[in-house]
Amino acid sequence: MTPPTPAPTAVGAQAPPERAERSGPPRARRRSSRAPGWIRRASLPYLLLLPALALELLVHLVPMVIGVVMSFKTLTQFYIRDWTTAPWSGFDNYRISVDFSAPVGKDLLDSFVTTCLFTVASVALCWLLGTAAAVFMQESFRGRGLLRALFLVPYALPVYAAVITWAFMFQRDNGLVNHVLHDQLGLGGDRAFWLIGDNSFYALLTVSVWKGWPFAFLIVTAGLQNIPKELYEAAAIDGAGVWQQIRRITLPSLRPVNQVLVLVLFLWTFNDFNTPYVLFGRSAPKAADLVSIHIYQSSFVTWNFGTGAAMSVLLVLFLLVVTGGYLLLTSRGRKSADV
Amino acid sequence: MRRLRAAAAFATVTALAATASACGGGSDTGGSGGNDSPKSLTYWASNQGPNIEADKKILTAELKKFEQQSGIKVKLEVIPWSDLLNRILAATTSGQGPDVLNIGNTWSASLQATGALLPWDQAAFDAIGGRARFADSAVAAAGAPGKDPAAVPLYSLSYALYYNKKMFADAGIAKPPATWDELVADGKRLSKDGKWALGAEGANLANNIHQVFVLGKQHGADFFDSAGKPTFTSEGAVAAVKQYVDFMAKDRIVAPGNAEYAQNQSLRDFSTGRTAMVLWQAAASTFAAQGMKPEDWGVAPVPVPAGTPDAVKNVNSMVAGINISVFKNTHNRDGALRFVKFMTSDEEQRILNKTYGSIPPVKAAQQDPAFGAPDTSVLKETLLKSAAPLPQVPEESQFETAVGTAVKGLWADAAAGREVTTESVKEALTKAQQQMPK
Numbered sequence: 001m002t003p004p005t006p007a008p009t010a011v012g013a014q015a016p017p018e019r020a021e022r023s024g025p026p027r028a029r030r031r032s033s034r035a036p037g038w039i040r041r042a043s044l045p046y047l048l049l050l051p052a053l054a055l056e057l058l059v060h061l062v063p064m065v066i067g068v069v070m071s072f073k074t075l076t077q078f079y080i081r082d083w084t085t086a087p088w089s090g091f092d093n094y095r096i097s098v099d100f101s102a103p104v105g106k107d108l109l110d111s112f113v114t115t116c117l118f119t120v121a122s123v124a125l126c127w128l129l130g131t132a133a134a135v136f137m138q139e140s141f142r143g144r145g146l147l148r149a150l151f152l153v154p155y156a157l158p159v160y161a162a163v164i165t166w167a168f169m170f171q172r173d174n175g176l177v178n179h180v181l182h183d184q185l186g187l188g189g190d191r192a193f194w195l196i197g198d199n200s201f202y203a204l205l206t207v208s209v210w211k212g213w214p215f216a217f218l219i220v221t222a223g224l225q226n227i228p229k230e231l232y233e234a235a236a237i238d239g240a241g242v243w244q245q246i247r248r249i250t251l252p253s254l255r256p257v258n259q260v261l262v263l264v265l266f267l268w269t270f271n272d273f274n275t276p277y278v279l280f281g282r283s284a285p286k287a288a289d290l291v292s293i294h295i296y297q298s299s300f301v302t303w304n305f306g307t308g309a310a311m312s313v314l315l316v317l318f319l320l321v322v323t324g325g326y327l328l329l330t331s332r333g334r335k336s337a338d339v
Numbered sequence: 340m341r342r343l344r345a346a347a348a349f350a351t352v353t354a355l356a357a358t359a360s361a362c363g364g365g366s367d368t369g370g371s372g373g374n375d376s377p378k379s380l381t382y383w384a385s386n387q388g389p390n391i392e393a394d395k396k397i398l399t400a401e402l403k404k405f406e407q408q409s410g411i412k413v414k415l416e417v418i419p420w421s422d423l424l425n426r427i428l429a430a431t432t433s434g435q436g437p438d439v440l441n442i443g444n445t446w447s448a449s450l451q452a453t454g455a456l457l458p459w460d461q462a463a464f465d466a467i468g469g470r471a472r473f474a475d476s477a478v479a480a481a482g483a484p485g486k487d488p489a490a491v492p493l494y495s496l497s498y499a500l501y502y503n504k505k506m507f508a509d510a511g512i513a514k515p516p517a518t519w520d521e522l523v524a525d526g527k528r529l530s531k532d533g534k535w536a537l538g539a540e541g542a543n544l545a546n547n548i549h550q551v552f553v554l555g556k557q558h559g560a561d562f563f564d565s566a567g568k569p570t571f572t573s574e575g576a577v578a579a580v581k582q583y584v585d586f587m588a589k590d591r592i593v594a595p596g597n598a599e600y601a602q603n604q605s606l607r608d609f610s611t612g613r614t615a616m617v618l619w620q621a622a623a624s625t626f627a628a629q630g631m632k633p634e635d636w637g638v639a640p641v642p643v644p645a646g647t648p649d650a651v652k653n654v655n656s657m658v659a660g661i662n663i664s665v666f667k668n669t670h671n672r673d674g675a676l677r678f679v680k681f682m683t684s685d686e687e688q689r690i691l692n693k694t695y696g697s698i699p700p701v702k703a704a705q706q707d708p709a710f711g712a713p714d715t716s717v718l719k720e721t722l723l724k725s726a727a728p729l730p731q732v733p734e735e736s737q738f739e740t741a742v743g744t745a746v747k748g749l750w751a752d753a754a755a756g757r758e759v760t761t762e763s764v765k766e767a768l769t770k771a772q773q774q775m776p777k
Contacts, residue, residue, distance in 0.1 A: 076776060077453045077733065080432050103773040173596040195599045196542065196751040281601055283544060283744040300425065302737045304776060
């Protein structure tokens, strides 16, 4: 197994001190002030990292902290102009968010369950389609490059343009989907609604899978390049069929790739805001009320930014727990496999 | 490997948190604006014409006149309605906004509560020629009662019933309906062969609100009591919402597809002869842009309940309109006031309102014969006699979202063939009321 290319910053942080120390000491010894020189040299890489660190704090940490602070305030339209004057509300926003017997909490819970179902379905389908397509595209044949490029188109398209097109296609009276399903194939009795009511879940799932599977395809294709051909040849000599080759060689070899892929797909899908927003506008139908858009509605549309921030913090905590648990589980599995 | 994993985990965690914590805050609290850039202004205009490009063309010509008069260059941005409120909120939070902006008049009290807009006190009104120049009902829709208005009326509008003359003649209907009973009766004659009587924008929250507010008035209900507390579940409010959705659910004079309309598709249906009537504010320019000839459609007042006339129950429109406002953090306060004075001058009021098919809130400009045409005279009469402003309470925006969404859900039920009952309406409105801030 080859580990993925390490993040550039990690390399950059490590390499300079080693080089500095190797070439450093002889010259340093010649100088009288040995300690400051050593410190100077050792601190250089950190000094170089400082701008990146400061930006990291500014871009990531500061907004996060502000978000957390907001979640402890009653931040409505009366205070947004100068939100430092908003009164502290303690854990009230959190209490409202998790009080599942009251409407706000119950809606959040419903939205959360919908999001979980949607995410599981979308990630599973994306992975299945992506892996299947990647495996089929492994053999070289005429037109393979063209097909590969074609498969990646949904991933390359700007989200808004792609999803708004889907929104048009899903329109009940003039949309392409109903035209094909109802007018041409004659399926179902009446024209179905896709953008309102219960079907909106499937509309959202369709767009999400359409948008997400090329990424799975891309990553799995890359992963397949690393599986030595000899394995397949040996297996073929031993009499393994295609299905057995996929089960015994391809999938186990892809395991580390899949671990990352599934995690990334999970996070993207769970947090997806653009797709439902462009598809349904500011108030999504109940069946497709994903948690990100629900939080948007709870804060931006109803001008209650404190509650929205509290819900966001809860979402982060949930995702942290899931991500942490997932990494822990999969890394333990990998360690035992390495031994 | 371990270090890599730690780095990856850290990156994941930060990326995650950054995604989730969507909003930041600003604390720029400049006083009531300064005058440190007297030669330029930024103006956010709302979309009043058939599209953004048309608006740019119309307004740029007028802004050139202003530049010649005052030497102030106005940077124009026309913002679609779907973005305008969010943009204003973002500007409020950051303190970085335009100098002058248009707002939907129903947002006046909500935005007034943020303190981001310059209050129009005596002195400010004097700078633009005095409060008495404007129609009272229009100024009443510019802020909460008893406070200095947060804006000045710019274009006034009211709802009217637009009907397709040919479709009415084909169905043997001599005149447009004056009561809801007549509308339903006519509607049943018009709805056949794939054509429908009435258009609706079922997924457009604001439009839902405008319609049920008026029906609510006719049922003797307001959505807020005098103390500003929501009363969404009153008998009248429930009856109003039910009556509106019943046009599809029970009377079957609205096409089921209208339940998902939110981008003015109902106007397109009207222009192409698929529906015979729409309830709309100043739709003439849109119909013309979509290829209809002015003689193809007629305009009538929005129907009222049958029976004896009564001032409150005969309310048949909201006071719709656009207000113009000065952002408190402006860097050119004097220039901004001068610009508002220009936009509300008799001359500009005549030009702009004529172009947009709206009614000037400036009384002197209303006298222009152009506003006595059949189209606009209906709007003008309605505005003067039977229009009421939407509740001017700080929670108006939340009300639009909560109740608008409830009505949207009920349309979806009706379209899916599910029954819409008094209980189901009441349940939806109860839920909407529970979402309102305590």
